[in-house]
Amino acid sequence: MKEYIFRRLVLLVPTVLGVTIIVFLMMHFIPGDPVALLLGDYYTEATAAAIRAQYGLDKPLHIQYFLWLKRLFVGDWGNSIIANRPIFEDLMRRLPITFELIILSMAFALLIAIPAGVIAALRPYSWRDYGAMTTALIGVSVPEFFMGILLILFFSLLWGILPAVGYVPLTESLWGNLQHMILPAVTLGLARAALLTRLVRASMMEVIRLDYITTARAKGVREWAVVLKHALKNALIPTVTVLGLQVGFLIGGAIIVETVFSVPGVGSFGISAISLRDYPQVQAFVLLFALGFVLINLIVDVLYAFLDPRIKYDQQAA
């Protein structure tokens, strides 16, 4: 297993490099001249040339890339054109908020999906099963922004029990923080919950047919232990494999959900940067989310190595 983890870590390097190359190139493909944008009304050929020399824009592309990469490493992720502030600080301030949103959404999704999927699988083709599957199907078909709007409509505007927008830091008030995060987290998590329910149900139904389950039952193991300890543990393995992909959807969805609920995270940061054409900010935003995704996939892959006994046995046999 150590070999698998090592190989996986080694694969990390070209992936990260590839991501940085794409993000770097992305900036260069944006239409318009960044120097003209920067100087605005003060644009003259001389000043433009001076700015280009100062930012190293007159050097060949690969040199620019390495200089940019070097700056990233020391924490210089550029300055916002609009606010004229280092971007890194703003990003780091907003990152925990987005992180909290993603964690809460995932927790909510798993909390709903695993019980629902198990219950549906244990009584297939019953009304419980059809109910769960229909709800799940609708959940996958709703766009996240619409779901968010519907939740705001009912819980904020109609019944007034939860706030629609805004954010309260955890350090200020736990309850305030949760109050503002519930609707965004539920919105983001519902689509994932829907998909995961279908997955858990499908793999649970497969696992429960297998011989070792019948053996366990024959040995007199109590039903709940059969279901939870033996069946569920193995049924969850396919769920873990798609977990990384699901987090990718969570990251993408966080962009929309933060916009709808005005959560001051990295996602809304990126969207406002795009609308303000603050391209250094856009670049930093894309880079952060992409790198985060790569990291999460790595963690999930390593986690999967611990869970899948086949990988363990491969190593032992070798």
Add this chain to the structure above:
Amino acid sequence: MSSEAMGMTPATALRDMAYEETTARSMWLITLQRLRRSKTAMVGLAIVVLLLLVAALASLIAPYSPTQTGPVSISPPTWDNLMGTDLLGRDVFSRVIHGSRVSVYVGVVSIIASLLIGIPLGTVAGFYGGRIDNLIMRLMDVMLAFPIFLLAIVLMVILEPSTMNVVLALAIVRIPILARIVRGSVLSVKENEYIEAVKALSLSQVRTLGRHVLPNCLAPIIVTSTLNIGNAIILEASLSFLGLGTQPPTPTWGWDLKQNLTLIEINPWITIFPGLAILVTVLAFNLLGDGLRDALDPRLKA
């Protein structure tokens, strides 16, 4: 494992190929029959057909022009305006009907475009293997290192927001996964003996690919493509919601929803109806895709 040792001779290989040809034709019939058995899939199919009709005949069906402003703004549903009017007095019902054109166009065309590029890519990678396979898959992996929606947003920032560019961006975003699926299918089929037999007969490689490798990969492609159309519609709506997609005044469900969102306390209906349109449309494609998946599932072949 030579072909002769497996009992394959050119004669038996030809016989098998002929058998494949006849059974291949009835495969479509069987699939259709099994599809018809699923009520939910039929409902999905019906809604999809209805949607296509609405999109095609939008100008005839819509009571008003979608861009024509009117005297009554932000009105709730009335007999004159079945879904109400927006801030500029435009009939929301007509805008929703015309909005279907963008959704259908983007959904279907982006998926077709991704198929046109993704299938050859995956086939070449799987069939030839080696360095080409490595190169193509590395490129696909780097693209897959980005969350899909993020990649779509990045592409729309680079390309100016417009419907055509949304189609392009959504097609590009689909290609890596599609290429992977196709490559996987090709790899599993490549090992089959009858491909060895065909090769032994020295048929041209393109014919091998076209006639024998591809039809077996077709099933997962059909299923994922149908489901992906629904996905593409959601992505288009999301991009338009953020202002990165179809630009006003062209009616599109995503942007209309966003526009009318600011008036939600006065009139929630004009926000809800575009959203419902998206929901029903995507649901239909998902029902159809699920039904196709079950109908094409080889394990259920009796």
